[in-house]
Amino acid sequence: MKVKDLLAEKGKFVITVKESSTIHEAMETFAKHRVGSLLILNESEKIVGILAARDVLMAVLNDCEAIRKRKVDEIMTKQIIVGTPEDDLDYIQALMTENRIRHVPIIENKALAGILSIGDVVKSQLKQYHVENHYLKEYIEGKYPA
Numbered sequence: 001m002k003v004k005d006l007l008a009e010k011g012k013f014v015i016t017v018k019e020s021s022t023i024h025e026a027m028e029t030f031a032k033h034r035v036g037s038l039l040i041l042n043e044s045e046k047i048v049g050i051l052a053a054r055d056v057l058m059a060v061l062n063d064c065e066a067i068r069k070r071k072v073d074e075i076m077t078k079q080i081i082v083g084t085p086e087d088d089l090d091y092i093q094a095l096m097t098e099n100r101i102r103h104v105p106i107i108e109n110k111a112l113a114g115i116l117s118i119g120d121v122v123k124s125q126l127k128q129y130h131v132e133n134h135y136l137k138e139y140i141e142g143k144y145p146a
Helices: 003-010 023-033 053-062 089-099 118-140
Strands: 016-018 037-041 047-052 103-108 111-117
Touching: 003 089, 003 111, 003 118, 016 023, 023 037, 023 053, 037 111, 047 053, 047 103, 089 103, 089 118, 111 118
Parallel strands: 016 037
Antiparallel strands: 037 047, 103 111
């Protein structure tokens, strides 16, 4: 299965915040939308980073008192690993595993096309395996004329 197929099912909506947002505002966005990462945009709407919940946790541990004032651009990951709609889901899963990341933004023609989480990938692959398993069992049980 390709990334574009999963995005067609899931949708392309992505939660973002501005790089000038405070970490506290980002935390409120995490809670409101129940997501595990946020893409960070500059004033020109260009992606400049990604912020994971773990990044926020580490910032809180390092300086809890300053969290309400610090900006997300101080703690976001700036070297973003991305995928394309033509990538296979197996590749995206390997990319996530190898880099120990849980979210991959999908870029098409230099524009944001969506974002995939490890949960999206695993759910899609499990669905595919269940369908294959179902048809294989029916074949073995002789439910298809030969």
